[in-house]
Amino acid sequence: MVIVRADGADGTATAGGERPPAAEPGTGPAPGTVRTKDWQLSLHLAEEGDTTRVHAVLDADGEVLHSDALARRNPRDAPATAVGDEFAVGRALVDLGHQLLRAGVHGATGPAEE
Numbered sequence: 001m002v003i004v005r006a007d008g009a010d011g012t013a014t015a016g017g018e019r020p021p022a023a024e025p026g027t028g029p030a031p032g033t034v035r036t037k038d039w040q041l042s043l044h045l046a047e048e049g050d051t052t053r054v055h056a057v058l059d060a061d062g063e064v065l066h067s068d069a070l071a072r073r074n075p076r077d078a079p080a081t082a083v084g085d086e087f088a089v090g091r092a093l094v095d096l097g098h099q100l101l102r103a104g105v106h107g108a109t110g111p112a113e114e
Contacts, residue, residue, distance in 0.1 A: 039058060039060045041058050042056070042057045042058075043089055044056075045085055045089070047081065050075070050079075051071070051073075052070060052072075052081075053069070053070045054067075054069050054092040055068050056068075056096055058096050067093075067099070069088050069091035069092035069095060071083075071084045071087035
């Protein structure tokens with residue numbers, strides 16, 4: 001099995017320790033090759049009083065998705081900052097997951113099947 005990085009180079013090195021050049025565009029991977037990709041996820045949290053807001057940004061190979069979510073503490077509950085963070089981040093990630101699923105359905109079947 002050969003692992004190919006997102007830049008197209010495989011994980012092997014030459015005798016001099018150099019990596020081989022990236023694969024030529026338009027050439028498919030050899031059988032048994034595993035291609036890897038790096039997606040970047042950024043979470044930006046802001047706390048104001050009893051409200052935690054999150055802005056999540058997912059860069060999936062140039063397709064950038066955004067999500068905004070929040071969590072508010074019930075005034076009867078004791079302050080617990082971590083809980084607000086967890087709820088707000090969880091909600092933003094769920095929304096990003098839904099966006100990814102919709103994009104997958106759209107890509108696989110076209111807009112009429114959503």
